[in-house]
Amino acid sequence: MENNNGKIRKMMIILSKGTLENVYAAFVLANGARMEGIEAEMFFTFFGLEAIHKKKLEHLHVATVGNPAMHMPTMLGGLPGMESLASMMMKKEMEKIDMPDVHEFLDILSASGVKLWACKLAMDMFHYKKEDLYEGVDAIITVGDFYKQSEGEGVHMLMV
Amino acid sequence: MNASIAGKEITVNEEGYLTDFNQWNEQIGESIAAEANITLTPRHWEVIKYLQNEHKSQVALSIRRVGKSGVVDIKEFYALFPNAPLKTATKIAGVPKPASCI
Numbered sequence: 665m666e667n668n669n670g671k672i673r674k675m676m677i678i679l680s681k682g683t684l685e686n687v688y689a690a691f692v693l694a695n696g697a698r699m700e701g702i703e704a705e706m707f708f709t710f711f712g713l714e715a716i717h718k719k720k721l722e723h724l725h726v727a728t729v730g731n732p733a734m735h736m737p738t739m740l741g742g743l744p745g746m747e748s749l750a751s752m753m754m755k756k757e758m759e760k761i762d763m764p765d766v767h768e769f770l771d772i773l774s775a776s777g778v779k780l781w782a783c784k785l786a787m788d789m790f791h792y793k794k795e796d797l798y799e800g801v802d803a804i805i806t807v808g809d810f811y812k813q814s815e816g817e818g819v820h821m822l823m824v
Numbered sequence: 825m826n827a828s829i830a831g832k833e834i835t836v837n838e839e840g841y842l843t844d845f846n847q848w849n850e851q852i853g854e855s856i857a858a859e860a861n862i863t864l865t866p867r868h869w870e871v872i873k874y875l876q877n878e879h880k881s882q883v884a885l886s887i888r889r890v891g892k893s894g895v896v897d898i899k900e901f902y903a904l905f906p907n908a909p910l911k912t913a914t915k916i917a918g919v920p921k922p923a924s925c926i
Contacts, residue, residue: 696925699887701907762926764888772888775898 673818674703676810679712680823683727684751684766687715688758690824691769698776706773707810708801709783712824713790716782716798721766725751767798774800779813781805830855841914841921845879848918857916860907864916868904871896872917879919885910886924 675697679690690706697704714720728734728741728750740746755765764772774780782797782804794804805813814821827836830851835843840856842848853872857864864872874895878885887910891898905912914921 692925695887698902699908699910699924701911762884762886762888764926768888772891772898775891776887776902 668817671818672697672702672820673816674705674814674820676705676707676814676819676821678707678709678810678821678823679715680710682711682714682720682724684724684754685726686824687712687724687766688763688769690715691766691773693822693824694773694778695769695776698773698778703777704773705779705781705810705813707781707783707805709786710789713782713786713792715766716770716780716801717792717796718798719796721770721798724766726754770798770800781810781813783807783810839915839921842918845876845918853916853918860905860912860916862905862912862916865904867896867900868916871901871904871913875913875917875919879914879917884924885914885922886926888926 675693677690677694679686681687690712694704694706708716714724725747726734728736728746729738731741734741734750736746770780780798780801782792782801784804784806787793787804794801825836825838827834827840830849832847832849832852834847834852837843842852854864857868862868874893875885875890878889883889887898887901890896890901890910896904901909901913910924911921
């Protein structure tokens, strides 16, 4: 094996969840890689697809149930409107720190050269079509294709 | 630490960023750019001047802000300064490296 001195050349980021906090974490990691001169590709699978679904990406929520860091009793988190309220509050804070919304973030990622891949299996499962997706999505690919993309030295894979 | 760039003695930090913008001149900018294998064109200079003005007005720089500046869009920014555009462009411009995650 060639020695590349541990340098990270490319980040492969898999997003399988559709909660706002997971989506942002994945986006910040991908964008942050590009900012450091590291290549980045994202694979959207299962609920992660919501982040690139045109009609759903504007309506992502933070998880108020099953999220101990919310410091909210589970029963309360399950009440109608709680998720929207928590999400609204979080979005407000994000705007304050110059964090773009999901659509604008996708524009930034796409313009920065981040490859955006949709998982074929999950697309079939949710009956989504290519035209349902954000226009900057590069293609719908299989997990095998994604591994093929990940070949080479200095490539790291991360699941969010 | 001290460094000699474009025949001038200047102070830089351990990453090679100028610590005093008053020591900057265009030859130093060109010399730092050459190290990053970039030949500066008039488009590069427009971006560099913009970054310097933002720094002067004490605006925190981020990729998003640069993209919204109207001076350059994100795609062109990456094309002009391949590999870490914000880091590279600020270094050439003689302004501090932005501590931005976005």
